[in-house]
Amino acid sequence: MRILIVGLGVVGGSYAMALKEAGYEDVYGLDTDLDTLKKAENLRIIKKGYIDGTDIVEKCDLIILSIYPRLVKKFIQDNKNRFKKGTVITDATGIKEMFINDILEILPSNVDFIFGHPMAGREKKGIDYASSKVFKGANYLITTIDSNKEENIKLIEKLAYNIGFKKVRRITPKYHDEMISFTSQLPHAIAVALINSDEEGRDTGSFIGDSYRDLTRIANINEELWSELFLGNKSNLIKVIDEFEVELKKIKIALENNNNKCLKELFVKSTKRREKL
Amino acid sequence: MRILIVGLGVVGGSYAMALKEAGYEDVYGLDTDLDTLKKAENLRIIKKGYIDGTDIVEKCDLIILSIYPRLVKKFIQDNKNRFKKGTVITDATGIKEMFINDILEILPSNVDFIFGHPMAGREKKGIDYASSKVFKGANYLITTIDSNKEENIKLIEKLAYNIGFKKVRRITPKYHDEMISFTSQLPHAIAVALINSDEEGRDTGSFIGDSYRDLTRIANINEELWSELFLGNKSNLIKVIDEFEVELKKIKIALENNNNKCLKELFVKSTKRREKL
Structure with missing residues (x-):
């Protein structure tokens, strides 16, 4: 499974570190900041960094979005013709109901967006503060929608446990x-x-x-x-x-x-x- | 200098531990709970424990009160004829103005009460949760009153630094x-x-x-x-x-x-x- 992490800030960087520790090898990064990509490459927590999605989005099976809520929609719009059929997308956004409705307006039908919320973070910004430790023992929430495939929800659940989360719960976006x-x-x-x-x-x-x-x-x-x-x-x-x-x-x-x-x-x-x- | 700690709960117990680590040897404990006294004796953080002040108060140079605010007044009243001339008393009470006025009404003139507030504590009660670590790097406040002798204020300041406090400040009870x-x-x-x-x-x-x-x-x-x-x-x-x-x-x-x-x-x-x- 080829994974792309979009946004290598404190959360995305922590994902990259935790994925590496959990044995995921085929992980790439997308970020607008070249320095951040270089740092991630030097840390060997991604195989390669990209400044835009042109060459990498179409090759990935799982895309983890750890960017500001309003940028999630922009990312989907900018890349809507690049997603491989069946690509699973997940996110780390701390609000869900209004956000999901907003995304669903433009989400291509050939991808499955499993909305997630890792309840872990730090008050600091940027990859320098990233750490796989923040996920250890933490809660992970999945807010399922009707169109989600069970196998894809399971994939995200398994990944969450693999990178250290202790409790993964499925709930409605409203709750x-x-x-x-x-x-x-x-x-x-x-x-x-x-x-x-x-x-x-x-x-x-x-x-x-x-x-x-x-x-x-x-x-x-x-x-x-x-x-x-x-x-x-x-x-x-x-x-x-x-x-x-x-x-x-x-x-x-x-x-x-x-x-x-x-x-x-x-x-x-x-x-x-x-x-x- | 012979020291008596009155109340070997989480704060008093921490005092006893920190004093021992700082090299103070002649330390005694007073508590209404026999189990607590036994524990403190077994930990060798006090030389001996007493259930009331009859035999020990008159022998001490410094008395550290780490008991509930309303019990401080009771302790002074119960022991007012036992204090050695020049005994220094200090406390760990988290409020000062009204409390000090209350104490001054009954304080014998032969003792010097240096009112203090170690800004360290734990949410748990009892000696089992005591630890000298809570004082390390913490703030210590001394609320001086007119009758305090400079040498006694200095004694408490020095003791606070010795047991690990980082910053000791003198302020008014009102402030x-x-x-x-x-x-x-x-x-x-x-x-x-x-x-x-x-x-x-x-x-x-x-x-x-x-x-x-x-x-x-x-x-x-x-x-x-x-x-x-x-x-x-x-x-x-x-x-x-x-x-x-x-x-x-x-x-x-x-x-x-x-x-x-x-x-x-x-x-x-x-x-x-x-x-x-």
Whole structure:
């Protein structure tokens, strides 16, 4: 099976490394950045790098897209006459419902797009931060659509396990976006709001412990990617922000009322839930 | 210098371990739990454990209190006639202003209480989770009061550096509580609200990545301790919750207005601030 990774950033680079470790040999890379392709070639995590799809897309059986959501559509459009019949395409996009509908408008009928979401990433950009380790033990979500062939879904599932993911689940795009708004986008919104609510110019660094460090790690955020993810899942995200605000207000009201009992109940609930995770 | 650690829980136990590693030999423990004392003796991190202060308090030069805030006052009261003249007392309490005023009402004049806050801890309780590692590279805050002797403040500073803290700062109790409401209590409130806002009974664990894990780690929270800390610093905490809510609302409004530009600006700001940390 010949594999093409499109976009050798932090996620695509990690794919290339993990595929190599898992014994996949016939792996190629496509990226607009020559330096990145050179690095990937020098690391021997791809056989050869390409700056556009002209010579390589038609030769590949599996294409892994790890590029910004809006570039996925562009890639499909630019290469629609190049795909080999039966090519399997998969992606790493963090939102699904609106995104999939958008892609399906232009997807050629001779390819099978298995939409996937590896729940692993890093706050940094670029191949220099790539590492196969990020996939180890992580969750992988597949959002199937009616036209997907079972054998192709199985191929992606197997590949996910082979490169280190621990749990692979099939779900609907709608459910994916509901869950992800809560488990991924809401935490990012919170981290951004937390650090942005600091007063300008204070020496906050002298007053922090692990809790502040942990809660703001993802406030270091790729603004191009995450603005797309947020807006592409906005109704779900607004809903979970609202629900979060309700819970935060409970704490505030307990404080205002000196309600020690209520505070403790909220803490006991959160502790139980965290221990269950 | 003979040292007594009062409360051999996760913080006190970590103190005992770190003191031993730093070469302090004459260290004793006081705890209401016999098992804990036995464990500490077996680990040889204390010379001997005591279940009450009768025989040991009067013999010590430095007393480190790592017990719940409300128990600090009780300890002082119970032992006020036992302290040796010139004994230095320090603590590990996460709030200071109201707490210090409370203690000063009953503090005997023959001891010097250097109020301290080691910014290190763990979400778990008890000596089994103690580790000297938590102090390594961490921040230590000393909130001085007028009656403190310079030589005693220096003693605590030196001890903090000796057991692994990287940065020791002297600040006022008022400023301490302002900063800590933001860097410590607000993150805990957020983590609790985040996990409590999850819908009951979902298999959330299959949909999480590192971001949700990081942001909810401290939702596993000691409800006795943290309800005291929250209520003991309530006006500061309510203020920073309000400020956080304003920032979160900016994100929500940008989403509602499909304002990609505004979202990106918020992300660029948070990224810059995080990189500066």
